[in-house]
Amino acid sequence: MPVLAAMRKKWRCYAFLIPVFIPLIVFGYLPAIEAFKLSFTDSAGAFVGLQHIRDMFADRKLIRSVSVMLKLLVAGMLTANIPALLMAELLYNLRSKRASANYRFLFIIPMMIPTLVIYLVWQFMIFESSYGLANALLKALGMKPLGWLNDSSTAIISLVLIGFPWISGTNLLIYLAGLQSIPQSVLESCQLDGANFWQRFVKIDLPLLVGQLKLLLILGIINGMQAFQLQLMTTQGGPRNATMVPGLWMYRQAFVFSNFNYASAIGLSMFLVVLVLTIISNWLINTDVSQ
Amino acid sequence: MTQHLIKRKTFEFLKHFVIIILLIITFCPLVVMVIKSFKNMEQNMYTPFLPSWPIYPENYTIAWLHVGHSIANSMINTIVSTLIILALAAMGAYVFGAFRFPGKDFLYFMVISLLMIPGILTLVPMFLLSSRIGILNTKLAIILPGIRAQLPFGVFLLTAFVKGLSREIFEAAEIDGAGMGSIFVRIVVPLIRPMLATLAILCVLFFWNDIIWPNIALMKESEYTIAVALKPFTDANTDDTVRNYGPVMAAYVIVSIPLLVAFFCASNQFIEGMTSGALKM
Numbered sequence: 001m002p003v004l005a006a007m008r009k010k011w012r013c014y015a016f017l018i019p020v021f022i023p024l025i026v027f028g029y030l031p032a033i034e035a036f037k038l039s040f041t042d043s044a045g046a047f048v049g050l051q052h053i054r055d056m057f058a059d060r061k062l063i064r065s066v067s068v069m070l071k072l073l074v075a076g077m078l079t080a081n082i083p084a085l086l087m088a089e090l091l092y093n094l095r096s097k098r099a100s101a102n103y104r105f106l107f108i109i110p111m112m113i114p115t116l117v118i119y120l121v122w123q124f125m126i127f128e129s130s131y132g133l134a135n136a137l138l139k140a141l142g143m144k145p146l147g148w149l150n151d152s153s154t155a156i157i158s159l160v161l162i163g164f165p166w167i168s169g170t171n172l173l174i175y176l177a178g179l180q181s182i183p184q185s186v187l188e189s190c191q192l193d194g195a196n197f198w199q200r201f202v203k204i205d206l207p208l209l210v211g212q213l214k215l216l217l218i219l220g221i222i223n224g225m226q227a228f229q230l231q232l233m234t235t236q237g238g239p240r241n242a243t244m245v246p247g248l249w250m251y252r253q254a255f256v257f258s259n260f261n262y263a264s265a266i267g268l269s270m271f272l273v274v275l276v277l278t279i280i281s282n283w284l285i286n287t288d289v290s291q
Numbered sequence: 292m293t294q295h296l297i298k299r300k301t302f303e304f305l306k307h308f309v310i311i312i313l314l315i316i317t318f319c320p321l322v323v324m325v326i327k328s329f330k331n332m333e334q335n336m337y338t339p340f341l342p343s344w345p346i347y348p349e350n351y352t353i354a355w356l357h358v359g360h361s362i363a364n365s366m367i368n369t370i371v372s373t374l375i376i377l378a379l380a381a382m383g384a385y386v387f388g389a390f391r392f393p394g395k396d397f398l399y400f401m402v403i404s405l406l407m408i409p410g411i412l413t414l415v416p417m418f419l420l421s422s423r424i425g426i427l428n429t430k431l432a433i434i435l436p437g438i439r440a441q442l443p444f445g446v447f448l449l450t451a452f453v454k455g456l457s458r459e460i461f462e463a464a465e466i467d468g469a470g471m472g473s474i475f476v477r478i479v480v481p482l483i484r485p486m487l488a489t490l491a492i493l494c495v496l497f498f499w500n501d502i503i504w505p506n507i508a509l510m511k512e513s514e515y516t517i518a519v520a521l522k523p524f525t526d527a528n529t530d531d532t533v534r535n536y537g538p539v540m541a542a543y544v545i546v547s548i549p550l551l552v553a554f555f556c557a558s559n560q561f562i563e564g565m566t567s568g569a570l571k572m
Contacts, residue, residue, distance in 0.1 A: 003393050010392035012471045017398060020383040020446065027439035028405045031416035038416060087313065090306055103310050108562060110317055112550045115500045116518050117543045120525055121320050124539065125327065131339050131534065133323060168317050173566040226411040229502040233522060247411055254415045255507060264415045271412035278407060 035271075038264035052265030061241060062249050062266065069245040071156060073224035079166040081216055085209075087167045088175035089201060104176065110168040116233060122162040123149060123234045149235055152242035159230060159243055171216055178212040179205060218281045222274055246270055328354075328540035335536045347537055354524075354542035360513065361520035362546055368430055368516060369498040372437040376494050377487055379438070380445030385479045387446065388453025389461050399450070405443040410504070418507055432508040433498075433516065441497055445490050452486045453479065485563075492564030499550055517546040 007014070042048050056062055087107070094100040110118075126133045127148035135145035148158040163169075182204065190200050206213075228247030231237055237244035237252070246266060254263035327335060329346040386392075387399050417436055418427075426432045460482075464474045480487070502518045509519050524542055528535045554561050 007393050010390065013386045013390050013392045013395075016382050016386045016471065016475075020379050020402070020442070021398075023379070023435060023438045024402060024405060024442060027417065027420070027436050028408065028413070028443075031413040031420055032408050034416035034420070035412050038419075087310070090310055094306060094310075095303055099307070103314065104562075105558065106314055107317065108558070108565075109551070109554070110321060111565070112554045113321065113547045114517055114550070116502055116521055117547055118320075120521060121324050121540075121543060124525060124529055124536070125324060126320060131336065131536075133320070133340060136340065165313050165316050167313055170565050173562065177566045222409070226409055232506065233502060250411070251414070251503075251507075254418070260415050260419060267412050267415060271409060274409055274411075275407060 035264050035268055038261050039268045040265075041261060043259075043261055048261075052262050053269070055262060056265060056269065061244060062246060064241065065237075065244040065246050065249050068156065068243060069225065069247075072159060072227075072245065073221065075156075075160040076224050076227075077217060077220045079160060079163070080169065080171055080220060081213070083166045084169060084171035085175050085213075088172055088179055089205065091176060092179040093197065104173075107168045107172055111170070115229075118163060119230055119233050127158055150239055152239045155235060155239060155242040159235070162230065162234075174212050174216065175209065178209045182208050214281075214285055218278070218285075221277055221281070225274055225277075226270060324540050324543055327536050328538075328544050330537050332533075332535050332537070335534070350537035350541040351545065353538040354545055357524045357538075358517065358520045358542045358546060361515045361517045362549060364430070364514060365499060365516040365518075365546075366549060368433045368437070369495055371430070372434045372441075372498055373491055373494040375434070375438055376441050376445050377491055379442055380449050380490060381480060381483060381487065382475065383442075383446040384449030384453045384483070385475050387450045388456070389458075389479070399446075402443050402446050405439070406447065410440065414503070414507070417504075421508060427508055428511040428514050430514065433505055436504060436508075437498055437501070441494050445494075448490055449483055449486055452483050456482055488560050489564040489567055492561055495550075495553070496565070521546065 039052055040047060040049060042051075091100045091103055094103075124132075127150075129135060129145065129147055129150060132148070134148060138145055146154050149155050186204060186208075187200075190204055195203070226247050228245050228251060231243050231245060231248045232251065235243045237248050247270070250263045250266040250270070253259040253266065323340050326340065326342050328350055329348065330338075330343060330350075331347045334343045334347075383402065387395065387402075421427050421432050421436070426435065456479075460478060461474060464478055469477070500518070505516045505518045506522075509515055512520075521542060525539050528539045
């Protein structure tokens with residue numbers, strides 16, 4: 001057997017891979033397989049077929065949470081990309097390269113603050129109804145204070161506002177790096193043609209940033225569909241389920257109501273949707289690159 | 292000509308102006324957080340956002356008593372997980388990047404396909420598994436699943452880099468009679484050091500900021516990480532009867548310090564890591 005002989009000759013390669021695969025199998029593949037098993041059985045381990053999937057379609061809280069998720073997903077994509085892209089353009093177009101680097105440095109500093117601290121600062125310091133910064137500003141402007149996260153009509157918009165002006169993030173660095181990789185010759189010929197800032201932005205920068213834009217949009221969709229840590233730490237899905245998303249509903253089914261099987265079925269469904277979207281978007285990217 | 296120059300100067304000034312305004316808005320919550328952290332209860336009610344005297348540094352003592360140990364836990368978990376991931380990812384990348392052997396493509400695919408399995412699918416089974424093997428409420432509950440979360444990306448990132456290294460380096464070392472182990476330690480690791488730094492920074496940011504899993508896996512106060520400890524401490528100080536924001540904000544400031552210090556010590560690596568790591572995804 002030539003294959004066996006080759007394998008024996010390269011046994012050291014396999015030996016090197018053993019410690020790599022142990023954690024991946026135990027904490028990656030086994031839980032993934034168990035997720036399938038849990039999704040089609042009941043708490044006693046008996047096979048129930050598609051029962052949990054049928055329950056999901058009858059679960060009105062879950063259905064409603066999908067539309068909340070979609071709203072937050074769209075808003076999150078806009079807030080994570082547009083301000084970062086515009087600020088990257090501003091920094092890139094500064095005449096002084098030193099000032100540009102200094103501003104970039106300053107915008108990175110808030111990224112070092114733990115995400116949870118940002119969430120809690122917004123919840124308890126800005127959106128707090130009696131002593132919060134947001135209502136103090138509204139009062140100073142002569143407007144009525146709002147309930148923000150505690151009011152079901154403003155809860156979603158408040159979640160979106162967290163992190164305003166949404167500049168300080170990795171996206172800024174990615175867009176800036178993308179702009180900086182535009183060849184100098186392209187910019188020079190553009191300048192010779194007398195193109196103004198706006199023309200250059202639309203005709204040169206955006207087409208050359210298409211790779212970054214696509215990557216960040218796809219990551220935004222994949223992560224946005226599953227995201228629930230913000231709600232877990234702030235609203236718990238409330239008030240009156242106004243901010244409930246499928247991920248958090250799965251979490252609550254599992255860790256509040258101990259419905260591990262039903263929760264797994266929700267997780268599995270979300271995984272399948274994310275997988276399909278990832279495959280479609282990868283396919284879209286690859287067809288574009290080959291052109 | 293001068294008119295053109297004036298126009299350009301004004302435009303330049305406007306750009307700086309907009310950037311600075313946005314920087315101020317970005318930093319405003321953080322500055323107010325620091326200001327509030329030095330106030331007692333009355334000051335936080337009557338002058339909630341501007342500095343007031345006397346200042347109350349004892350808020351920091353109170354906060355430290357409640358969240359200090361969680362910083363130590365977060366640091367241990369972050370450093371241990373990151374070091375293990377670096378070692379394992381480098382080993383995997385060396386084998387996948389520098390050798391041919393039967394089953395290589397399949398094994399590499401096994402690693403990479405884990406990138407496609409999101410945390411949401413495995414959250415519940417991971418909890419049940421961790422509970423079965425008895426690692427809940429220990430540091431292992433964070434470290435072992437954490438390795439799984441970041442190792443596939445690490446192998447992916449480093450393998451591409453090892454593949455780009457010149458084959459002659461490995462061949463020369465083999466002719467000199469060096470074994471796989473010594474080539475790995477003496478040649479591969481030094482050569483991939485820049486990519487290891489990138490991976491290290493991505494891992495540190497991931498573990499430091501991870502919220503959901505620690506909140507599921509850790510229920511024992513002595514094992515809390517910062518992502519678990521802050522919320523109960525906040526709730527205890529801000530219910531309807533007490534609104535003692537001073538120590539709460541002090542706690543937020545304290546837990547922010549370690550990563551800020553790390554960033555100021557190695558800001559270039561951080562910027563490089565955060566930019567290139569995300570681009571390679």
